[in-house]
Amino acid sequence: MKIQDVLLSDYGEASSIPSPVNQLMTDFAVDFRDGHDINLGVGYVNERTIPHQQIQHACEKVLAHPKKYRASLNYGGAQGSRNLIESLRRFHIENRIGGITEQILNRRDIVIGANGATSLLESITHLLPAGIVLTADPMYYIYCNNLERKGFRVTAIPEDNEGLDAERLRTKLKRLGNEKDAIRFFYVVTVNNPTCTILSNHRKRELVDIVTRFSHEVGRKIPIFFDNAYSDLVHDSTIEPLESALCYDTLDIVYEIGTLSKILAPGLRIGYLIGPKGRFLDSIIQRTSDIGFSAPLINQEIASYLLDHGIEVQIQKVNNGYRQKAKLVKAWMKELLGDNIQGCRGGSAGFYYYLTLASVTTDITSDFFKFLTRTTGRGEFDGPPGSQHPKVIYIPGEHCVHPEGEMVEVGKRQLRISYGFEELPQIHEALKLMKSAITYSIGLT
Ligand SMILES: Cc1ncc(COP(=O)(O)O)c(C=O)c1O
Structure with a gap:
């Protein structure tokens, strides 16, 4: 046969x-x-932006201080290293990244992905049911391709020079009719890949407002994920400082995804998600555990050390x-x-x-x-x-x-x-x- x-x-x-x-x-x-x-x-x-020597130094420090950096060559946990989560909190609060305050973070959790921001984006596709995802056009083709292979339907709305066009989005949502119920989430890259268009603060606030109203309309919280992969790489001093979308969230629907790939090294594979405590974040943590735990602990501890020592420089x-x-x-x-x-x-x-x-x-x-x-x-x-x-x-x-x-x-x-x-x-x-x-x-x- x-x-x-x-x-x-x-x-x-x-x-x-x-x-x-x-x-x-x-x-x-x-x-x-x-x-x-x-x-x-x-x-x-x-390659020249990667701080090779500092990474080597950080690795030595981590291994030399097992009291602070416990069992750094062993398995890590599912949510991520306590040290790294603390360093990220401090990094955001002390530098007031996007206007983030202690108060904002107290109501939220930070979770570290298994393998960079990519793994967190991928986890979302396993935890939310397939349906429609709204994003900007041009789109981050790597993730959108992944979404479509997983059975999601990506709807891309053209961007203008402030990012995803809010007016066009409103029109699209109105025209969706019954399909509204199939919308699962919004995905917005704050410095878009491929265009590097910067989502303005005004537009960001508008998008959160649209999705908040929309959530009320359909009677269900629809998450909006902001991908901040390049948000620390604004190198033009004439651009207004970027605000965090977490500051605008009144309904617990905003999530921000960050990565240390672009400011330290992609090879460390450190990505993180900040969002309201609750069932969705709990499911992300379980999913991270299912796929092999958060990033290698030694990398997380190295990243923690580097965030505590000279990250601004x-x-x-x-x-x-x-x-x-x-x-x-x-x-x-x-x-x-x-x-x-x-x-x-x-x-x-x-x-x-x-x-x-x-x-x-x-x-x-x-x-x-x-x-x-x-x-x-x-x-x-x-x-x-x-x-x-x-x-x-x-x-x-x-x-x-x-x-x-x-x-x-x-x-x-x-x-x-x-x-x-x-x-x-x-x-x-x-x-x-x-x-x-x-x-x-x-x-x-
Ligand atoms: C928009 C966007 N999101 C996420 C990532 C991936 O980040 P990481 O290296 O943390 O997986 C990239 C990498 O280029 C990116 O362009």
Whole structure:
């Protein structure tokens, strides 16, 4: 009898095919040539922002003080290290991060994820029933792809220069009719990935207000999760200090997700969730236990030590680096691609620029993409087989906009460029190649 393949769940089936961005990045990484090809696609932080020495020092301190940092190489608990939770509390209160006070935190819990903010986002998908999730367009494609594989339906509302458009959201909610009951949560990235658009305080308050009213209307608390992955990376001093959405919460529906990935090191895998004490947070803690406990205890203790010793200086250093890069990259983009840039977001926070080109498509079948990945099939552009010209990768807008949303058409002319990982000379080189790719695409060569 013919034997069938392993029976997969719907989620298993959906996950057996890599997401388009994963496929793109894997293909590029397979034959990536160090010092030759340029990766403006990855969301990696800049290596030079990672405080290697301080991490080594913190590790020694933790191991040398077992009284404070108990059994740091043993299993951790499900909620996270007491030391780290205390350090995070202090970090938020003493620095008045977003106006957070002791009073605000006393009514809330902090829980540490198993593996960065990503694991907390993932846990949400197991604890809330499948249904509709509202977010901004362009969207954080990694999480939205995960949500859809888990059976959620993502509805993406275009953003303007203050973040998710509140007026459009109100209209959408009105038009949903009976489907209102299927709304499970709102997901808002405060410095959006891919655009780095900063959600203004005014807009943030408006969104909390909309979701509060909506919760009353449907007679059920609908959570709104703010993803603060890049909120410590606002490097433009003209931007108003960001307020925490927790300050606006009157119904216990606001949750904030943070990470130490961008200000310390992604490799520590420390992400945390702050929200009202209650059944939902309890379920997150149980879920963390189910998937192998909170992040490795040694990493949590190292992070705690670093938060207690000089974190402000570290954050400043990180931001000084990105500020300088943002300025230069912007000037180069203007000089090299200027004629064809119709829209540009980013440059004040995080490390992405999100461009809209006037007349050139950027999707993986486009001439622009083929030129930069050396797949035009023409030797003069690709270089000789075996020693091709430098390749450049970026994230095409088609992967960032929701495929059923309003931005599908414009998304075909958009791209995300990261100035995080690569150093300035490589970024300059990549932008020069993008200029040539535009010339090639519009047929002037
Ligand atoms: C919007 C957003 N959320 C979450 C994360 C993941 O954070 P972590 O490294 O803590 O898993 C990222 C990483 O790039 C991100 O861009």
